[in-house]
Amino acid sequence: MSDTPVNVTVTGAAGQIGYALLFRIASGQLLGADTKVKLRLLEIPQAVRAAEGTALELQDGAFPLLAGVDVFDDPKAAFSGANVALLVGARPRTKGMERGDLLEANGGIFKPQGEAINSGAADDIRVLVVGNPANTNALIAQRNAPDVPAERFTAMTRLDHNRAVAQLSAKLGVPVSEISKVTIWGNHSATQYPDLIHAEVAGKNAAETVGDQQWIADEFIPRVAKRGAEIIEVRGASSAASAASAAIDHVYDWVNGTPEGDWTSAAIVSDGSYGVPAGLISSFPVVSRNGRWEIVQGLEIDDFSRSRIDASVAELAEERTAVERLGLI
Numbered sequence: 001m002s003d004t005p006v007n008v009t010v011t012g013a014a015g016q017i018g019y020a021l022l023f024r025i026a027s028g029q030l031l032g033a034d035t036k037v038k039l040r041l042l043e044i045p046q047a048v049r050a051a052e053g054t055a056l057e058l059q060d061g062a063f064p065l066l067a068g069v070d071v072f073d074d075p076k077a078a079f080s081g082a083n084v085a086l087l088v089g090a091r092p093r094t095k096g097m098e099r100g101d102l103l104e105a106n107g108g109i110f111k112p113q114g115e116a117i118n119s120g121a122a123d124d125i126r127v128l129v130v131g132n133p134a135n136t137n138a139l140i141a142q143r144n145a146p147d148v149p150a151e152r153f154t155a156m157t158r159l160d161h162n163r164a165v166a167q168l169s170a171k172l173g174v175p176v177s178e179i180s181k182v183t184i185w186g187n188h189s190a191t192q193y194p195d196l197i198h199a200e201v202a203g204k205n206a207a208e209t210v211g212d213q214q215w216i217a218d219e220f221i222p223r224v225a226k227r228g229a230e231i232i233e234v235r236g237a238s239s240a241a242s243a244a245s246a247a248i249d250h251v252y253d254w255v256n257g258t259p260e261g262d263w264t265s266a267a268i269v270s271d272g273s274y275g276v277p278a279g280l281i282s283s284f285p286v287v288s289r290n291g292r293w294e295i296v297q298g299l300e301i302d303d304f305s306r307s308r309i310d311a312s313v314a315e316l317a318e319e320r321t322a323v324e325r326l327g328l329i
């Protein structure tokens with residue numbers, strides 16, 4: 001075990017995802033059981049007291065891997081020396097809103113945070129944006145951090161990925177552990193494309209095993225893409241523990257690598273692969289090797305998939321134009 005703790009900055013630390021996330025980080029699930037962590041919590045001034053309360057509870061957990069907790073209301077201080085940054089703090093949507101409705105409200109948060117990461121984070125900084133609209137918030141942060149390699153900025157579509165795996169598992173009555181190579185393409189929004197065409201169930205093609213294209217098109221895809229709204233409707237608040245769990249999965253895989261023979265989904269800066277314009281932060285099938293995400297190459301994209309991917313990517317391009325007009329990038 002290394003004695004030098006990894007600095008993990010979490011924004012929105014007093015929020016519902018923060019509460020579900022921090023204890024899992026402290027217990028070693030974000031980086032691994034051999035890695036000590038130091039938590040740096042960022043909140044707005046009105047919520048600092050609540051974050052301090054969470055810090056007291058973290059202390060009460062007596063976590064062997066937790067080397068300390070500090071609470072900040074200043075992004076520059078919070079990101080100083082950060083090795084991992086989880087950008088969760090943002091306004092969640094409520095019933096009837098689309099995630100894009102949050103662009104202006106939340107865009108203003110991610111520009112100063114990108115600037116603070118640029119000026120003070122550690123050289124190996126890795127950023128995961130969870131706060132919605134996650135892809136475009138990540139783009140705002142990345143574009144305001146010109147000295148940080150663009151590949152270090154990612155947005156979370158792992159929750160969508162996990163939802164897709166779980167829906168397929170329920171449909172076929174197989175354990176999630178038998179499902180591999182599911183892909184989420186595009187935006188973390190209702191236009192996302194959960195793709196089963198290359199997915200496998202116990203080594204066999206998933207779409208063929210389902211054998212019901214109508215279920216895939218009319219039930220599976222909308223169920224996964226609109227699951228966030230379903231949770232808001234049923235729970236009365238947006239997904240929290242499942243979102244925290246997906247954030248843990250994303251960073252753990254990024255740092256420790258994805259298993260051989262499988263891939264996962266993450267929104268990363270496009271290099272132009274699969275016709276996604278370079279520079280957009282879009283979800284792809286990815287593996288992590290040597291601490292870096294790589295887009296899985298060479299997948300055949302049929303007409304059905306092409307039109308779905310294009311629609312979601314068009315939405316990302318529109319969001320980029322909107323934040324350009326707002327002067328955020």
Ligand SMILES: NC(=O)C1=CN([C@@H]2O[C@H](COP(=O)(O)OP(=O)(O)OC[C@H]3O[C@@H](n4cnc5c(N)ncnc54)[C@H](O)[C@@H]3O)[C@@H](O)[C@H]2O)C=CC1
Pocket residue numbers: 011012013014015016017018042043044047088089090091092093109129130131132133134156157159160188238239240243
């Ligand atoms: N990418 C994904 O899959 C998912 C994303 N989300 C998004 O995550 C975000 C957080 O969700 P919740 O924790 O449920 O919301 P919440 O409202 O419970 O917590 C948000 C916290 O962020 C804080 N905050 C606001 N502005 C801040 C700033 N400038 N700096 C630091 N902290 C700030 C607030 O004070 C609050 O404590 C929302 O945008 C939500 O839509 C939620 C679920 C899944």
Ligand SMILES: O=C([O-])CC(=O)C(=O)O
Pocket residue numbers: 092093099132159227228229231238239
């Ligand atoms: O839907 C929301 O607003 C929260 C979210 O991103 C999700 O649950 O996927």
